Amino acid sequence: AQTVTQSQPEMSVQEAETVTLSCTYDTSESDYYLFWYKQPPSRQMILVIRQEAYKQQNATENRFSVNFQKAAKSFSLKISDSQLGDAAMYFCAYRSATTGGGADGLTFGKGTHLIIQP
Amino acid sequence: DTEVTQTPKHLVMGMTNKKSLKCEQHMGHRAMYWYKQKAKKPPELMFVYSYEKLSINESVPSRFSPECPNSSLLNLHLHALQPEDSALYLCASSEGQNGVQFFGPGTRLTVL
Secondary structure (H helix, E strand, O other): OOEEEOOOOEEEEEOOOOEEEOOEEEOOOOOEEEEEEEEOOOOOOEEEEEEEOOOOOOOEEOOEEEEEEOOOOEEEEEEOOOOHHHOEEEEEEEEEOOOHHHOOOOEEOOOEEEEEEO | OOOEEEEOOEEEEOOOOEEEEEEEEOOOOOEEEEEEEOOOOOOEEEEEEEOOEEEEEOOOOOOEEEEEEEOOEEEEEEEOOOHHHOEEEEEEEEOOOOOOEEEOOOEEEEEO
16 A cells, blocks of 8 residues: 655745745555645645656646655655745645546645645 | 535534435536535545446445435435534535536534
């Protein structure tokens, strides 16, 4: 079974600064997807960024980027120019790519609560 | 339309009640999911439907009964629940090939 570990229960950053959230995972599979989801207090789970394991290039979405180290099984999220709206619970998630039809659930880490200080 | 909708937003029920949660998507996704999320915890997978067939049941008690009447709709029938079943129930859908799951806003369930 796959496991996802987020070792930082809470992080705090000043507005406009950069913060990095850590995630490690354990799997015996070679093909999989990794995600960062954001869940604000309003509770809707929103996709932040996605990485395919077979791609060496790190994914980037505007102010959000990842550092994907496949050999180390590490998948950290960097948020640049932090904004008040970035405050939320951030979940790292794993999904196998080996099941046909995409019908595999996500395995989540425990989450990191990100606080943005004005 | 990139939205997953869930009704109701909130539900309070007694342990002897029967109720249903509803989830709908019109993105043409062929995989749909139910997750349970307790306060300050990550979501936990309950069920997966792929092409309207149940493909994964994560050992969920039989008091939870999923149903997929068509490719756009997913229900979760609830019967004889326990207070510990109180949680946020999240529905998600996925196109499948690219791995991304889109989540609905959830139903906050309270069992008295």
